[in-house]
Amino acid sequence: MLSNEEKLNIALKARLNAYAPYSKFKVGAVVIFDDDSYVVGCNTECASFGITQCAERNAIYGSICLGKDPRKIKELVCVADTPKPTSPCGACRQVMAEFMSKDSLITLFNIKGDMVQYKLEELIPYCFVDSDMGNN
Numbered sequence: 001m002l003s004n005e006e007k008l009n010i011a012l013k014a015r016l017n018a019y020a021p022y023s024k025f026k027v028g029a030v031v032i033f034d035d036d037s038y039v040v041g042c043n044t045e046c047a048s049f050g051i052t053q054c055a056e057r058n059a060i061y062g063s064i065c066l067g068k069d070p071r072k073i074k075e076l077v078c079v080a081d082t083p084k085p086t087s088p089c090g091a092c093r094q095v096m097a098e099f100m101s102k103d104s105l106i107t108l109f110n111i112k113g114d115m116v117q118y119k120l121e122e123l124i125p126y127c128f129v130d131s132d133m134g135n136n
Contacts, residue, residue, distance in 0.1 A: 011029060
């Protein structure tokens with residue numbers, strides 16, 4: 001099991017790969033699976049801001065590209081250079097609701113190591129999921 005310090009260091013290393021020439025707001029993320037394997041992500045900006053991708057979604061989508069089952073994510077860790085840990089945006093929350101269980105942990109850090117943790121259901125209560133469309 002990874003310690004919080006190890007999780008932070010992995011996310012900080014992923015943050016170094018961020019491509020943020022416009023906002024200069026670099027974010028690193030790591031999704032940790034139930035077998036303690038993990039996949040990292042970083043934000044990638046584009047001059048057409050609407051197609052910019054957040055670190056959290058890159059980590060989740062990257063895990064799918066690697067053949068991992070995103071429904072086995074037990075924790076998402078995110079780090080940014082902010083005064084306090086920064087919460088994921090609405091789009092990332094919706095992707096987390098799609099693939100992660102309501103009990104999955106969301107661990108947020110700033111680069112100083114300040115940390116807050118939530119369960120997904122605390123971060124996005126009453127989220128829209130497949131069962132809302134009549135799917136089981």
